[in-house]
Amino acid sequence: MRILYLYQYFVPVQGHGMTRAYEFARRLIAMGHDVKMVTSAGYLPEAYKSLTETTEIEISGIPCIVIPVPYSNYMSFPQRIRSFIRFALIASWRCMRHPADIVYASSAPLTIAIPAIAASRWQRIPFVFEVRDLWPELPIAIGALRNPLLKRAARALEWLAYHAARHVVALSPGQAEGVIKRGIDTNRVTVIPNSADVDLFDVPDGSGAPVREQLGLTPDQPLIVYTGTFGLMNNISYLVEIAVAMRSIAPDMRFLLIGAGGEFEKVMQTARDHGVLDDTVFIWEPRPKTEIPAILSAATVATSLFLPVKEMWNNSANKFFDALAAGRPIAINYCGWQAEILEATGAGIVIPDQDATQAAHDLAAFVHDAERVQAAREAARELAYSRFHRDTMTAQLEQLLRRVVTEGH
Template sequence: MDIIYLHQYFNTPSMQGSTRSYEMARRLVRRGHRVRMITSWREAGGKRDWSITHEDGIEVHWLPVPYDNSMGYRQRLQAFFRFAWHAGRRASRLPGDVLLATSTPLTIALPAVYASRSRDMPMVFEVRDLWPEMPIAIGALRHPLSIFLARRLERFAYYHAERVVALSPGMRDGVIETGYPPSQITVIPNSCDLELFAPDPSAGERFRALHPELGDDPFLLYAGTLGRVNGVEYLVHLAHALRKRRTRFKCVIIGAGSEARALHEIAMRLGVLDDNLFLYPPRTKQEIVDAFAAADMAASCFIDLPEMEKNSANKFFDALASGTPVAINYGGWQADLLNETGAGLVLSRDPVVAAGQLDDWFGDAEQHAGAGEAALTLARSRFSRDRLAEELEAVLQEAAHDSRVIA
């Protein structure tokens, strides 16, 4: 198949952020398909027009559209619509058998539908977040007209999709609530890159050698975005509670985002910065592998928002792939997985109570070792990226086939 793949925030392993689209696309190429990725180049300055590179067989079309997490809501919207306008024109000029568009942002539906109709090729829409449910829940969308238009855009995207891919059962249910046929929805969650996180005894040693301040103490790793919805302040208060308990356990936070400065200030005020809590700048995907190898537990956290329980957090699956036990502070399907398999721990939202949970948990060496094995077993049996890429390939082939039959 010739696949046109639209993802505004595509990353390669040498870049910061999620690499799901890259990993899926390169596996599709490996299975004999041609993939053209339409994406944005987010760095400010330099490039002014489209450029093309080839990344592991993927033909990547880059449009310069500066973007970072510190931007205000209006600036983000401008970036979304600028990309949508130019990406639609670009994609409509490329031949393809099927078009795959992945959110966020939901505005990706505009160029996807335009190109799909222009080229008379079916569209598969991948839902990474229930948008606009999330912006409404956190108050980013408040005006009734904005909410109305956002909901219309959501339904517009689903209405024109031959198939929908949802990243979690909760997201699937949200799509069904809009009236979309359940039989045309496939759940393909974020996945575990067992190749990238293959066991390497020297990986953890490399990370600790770079950070002698950690010593040989056990630590909890958070590697991801430091945005408002992520609620990483929780980990700063957790470090404070652990310090009061005089435990050797440390917290390591790697990332960047709008809350980075606030986290630094809170950590300084509580006296935990560079004591039992360490803040490091973002690392590439390759470098993050070493951090997971060194960590004794990996954390995924969010603010207390029921809508976030439908999320499919990349860091959760990276932890499983590395055989690292996972700690989360929210409920939902990921909490159910941990409770069912013993691959980690569901923490209380009260950092003081959570500190006690961690103390008790790490006091049981057998439980800790078993959790690491359970995490890796879960990664291999249910979330292997190779297997999930095959499922995505099947969805794309069904969409392309059904479209030809109807035509």
């Protein structure tokens, strides 16, 4: 198949961020398919951000069309909207002219549906839409999208994207339910969650020793790790509040937060104000994905956090699956399908979302129960291999795309 793969935030393995598109693309290519990734330079390594015109180039083995539209989590919401629209318009023109058998477009942003629909209609080929988050539900829920006209426009685009797509891929059961509620037949929706890259993350325990040494930790000293975006929805300041409470509960506990985003300076300042920065809380700039396995190997517990907003329960956070692949227990502060998995398997712990002191008590009790931690590690690794292995997820996607193309003829 000739697959036109649209994802505005493409990240190769040497970058930092979600590598789902890269991992799927390289496996589809290995299966013999012709994949062309259409993306922006927003999350690419610095070497590609100097591009001044749309460029066809191979990045980490993936043939790409890179559109030089800037994007970052530091942008204001209006700046992001302008970036989304500009990318959508340029990508539409390029995608209409690039021959393919199928279009696979991954959101967010929701505007990625515009070039996908343009290419699908112009070339008369099917379009499959991947929903990573339910937009505009999330920005409306957290107050990021308030303008009534923009709300109506976003909801209209959402409806159009779902109904124009031959099939919709959702990353969680809750997201699938959200799509179905918007009038899409159940048979046209498939759940393919984020995946565990066990080939990358299943490393020897000693791999984390240099990280622990850099932090000045003893071999048995507990370390709580967060790796990911420091955005408004991620609520990383709450983890700092937990660390503050932890000083009087388990003074030996250390926290390592790694990432970037619009809330980075706020998180730093919060830690500084409470006197925990570079004492019990360490905050690092983003690291390439290739360095994250050693960092998670150093961790006692990994974390995934969000604001206390019910709409976030349907997320499919990449860091959750990275922790599973690394065989590390994960602590989350939200309900939903991931919480149900942790409660059913014992692969981690669900902590309160608005009570930092109680969360600290729960986390300390978990970490200091060696048998429970070991059982959680084994359960996490079992989940990674048996339910969320990237190869398994790619095989499901490949079969789906084949079926859609076949039915289209």
